[in-house]
Amino acid sequence: EAGVAQSPRYKIIEKRQSVAFWCNPISGHATLYWYQQILGQGPKLLIQFQNNGVVDDSQLPKDRFSAERLKGVDSTLKIQPAKLEDSAVYLCASSPPLGRSEKLFFGSGTQLSVL
Amino acid sequence: AQSVSQHNHHVILSEAASLELGCNYSYGGTVNLFWYVQYPGQHLQLLLKYFSGDPLVKGIKGFEAEFIKSKFSFNLRKPSVQWSDTAEYFCAVNAISNTGKLIFGQGTTLQVKP
Numbered sequence: 001e002a003g004v005a006q007s008p009r010y011k012i013i014e015k016r017q018s019v020a021f022w023c024n025p026i027s028g029h030a031t032l033y034w035y036q037q038i039l040g041q042g043p044k045l046l047i048q049f050q051n052n053g054v055v056d057d058s059q060l061p062k063d064r065f066s067a068e069r070l071k072g073v074d075s076t077l078k079i080q081p082a083k084l085e086d087s088a089v090y091l092c093a094s095s096p097p098l099g100r101s102e103k104l105f106f107g108s109g110t111q112l113s114v115l
Numbered sequence: 116a117q118s119v120s121q122h123n124h125h126v127i128l129s130e131a132a133s134l135e136l137g138c139n140y141s142y143g144g145t146v147n148l149f150w151y152v153q154y155p156g157q158h159l160q161l162l163l164k165y166f167s168g169d170p171l172v173k174g175i176k177g178f179e180a181e182f183i184k185s186k187f188s189f190n191l192r193k194p195s196v197q198w199s200d201t202a203e204y205f206c207a208v209n210a211i212s213n214t215g216k217l218i219f220g221q222g223t224t225l226q227v228k229p
Contacts, residue, residue, distance in 0.1 A: 003158075004158075033217075035219075040221070040222075041221050041222070042119070042121075042205050042207075042219030042220050042221045042222050043159070043205070043217075043219045044219070045216055045217065045218075048216060056216055091158075091159070093159075103161050103164070104159075104161070104217065106158045106159040106160070107158060108157075108158045109158065
């Protein structure tokens with residue numbers, strides 16, 4: 001079974017630049033999550049999609065972060081403009097449609113460095 | 116608001132030593148509880164989970180965890196660690212009323228010396 005695919009694996013940008021991350025969840029998984037993991041901390045949920053609708057984006061800094069999941073499959077997360085404190089690993093995860101977070105499948109993440 | 120606290124940030128053990136990693140959460144309602152592990156260079160993966168029933172749950176690779184509701188705890192244990200258990204361990208909580216939103220602890224780095 002193919003896992004959650006993310007790209008790019010690494011990204012280095014300067015502050016105030018924009019950046020986008022891409023995620024392809026496991027086929028058939030209705031729920032998709034974007035997490036931010038700052039060094040030394042646990043992952044923090046940024047946004048959760050159920051199919052192509054947003055379920056929870058309460059911790060997404062909406063002045064600079066945006067995310068979409070067109071057609072309920074792939075998703076992109078964008079930061080514009082980036083700040084130094086956005087340096088982190090951005091994890092995408094997906095779970096089957098039965099809910100209850102029975103098991104989240106994580107991608108390898110995109111490591112973002114903002115200089 | 117929900118929160119998860121892991122007491123140990125960095126643990127160093129010798130092979131064959133016993134392991135216990137503490138995890139406490141704050142939420143008054145019914146929860147699902149998880150331990151995730153991230154081996155060096157790999158992605159996060161599920162180690163074990165508790166939804167209901169027997170509060171002692173067993174996971175992969177000889178790990179187990181015990182849910183103590185009165186203490187809001189879900190500690191991870193392994194009787195005898197191996198060098199291959201070197202990894203970062205995350206406790207996570209999901210409120211039943213908040214399906215899908217996992218709140219993670221800050222993680223514990225386990226280093227097992229051969």
